[in-house]
Amino acid sequence: QKEVEQNSGPLSVPEGAIASLNCTYSDRGSQSFFWYRQYSGKSPELIMSIYSNGDKEDGRFTAQLNKASQYVSLLIRDSQPSDSATYLCAVIGAGKSTFGDGTTLTVKP
């Protein structure tokens, strides 16, 4: 079992829809959780960070964390074609950083 698993893609949504990205992790000692966006050939770019249970909203993005279920998600509202990218879930605990394989999102105009 992988330490960080993301829902298999690719994911395709129409412009204006909500895109839902999911991630589960195996280490209960994990302390910090991040979502990064990565365009092809580019470096990962931080979108959201979340450290405690519940929801965190930033513009069109909402991150949700449930430590009991070891689950973190990212919702993108009013999806735009520019949101088309690969989204990486990252989990950090005691210095060690583990990334999921990523989910590729395509937003169709």
Added chain:
Amino acid sequence: EAQVTQNPRYLITVTGKKLTVTCSQNMNHEYMSWYRQDPGLGLRQIYYSMNVEVTDKGDVPEGYKVSRKEKRNFPLILESPSPNQTSLYFCASSGWGNQPQHFGDGTRLSIL
């Protein structure tokens, strides 16, 4: 401008020829890390450092060395590169306390 700088950006070399990829950050970050990214395998951590003279293995350390003699620099050394080390490499840094990481632009290595 706050940044993580990697050099070179691209390198084609041959098996067995030692190479070093440099990484430097100007944000006074304690934590630095190296990753490789391969199609279908995501980002995998090679080594990380939580401060000067403190380094630790990540998930795929075999064939790599690192050093952290200064806070700002964290070079990745391939003593005897092999074709299976052909990959896209990223250096990243962050502040203390499990903060989000800032990534460099990446180094694409091809080892023939």
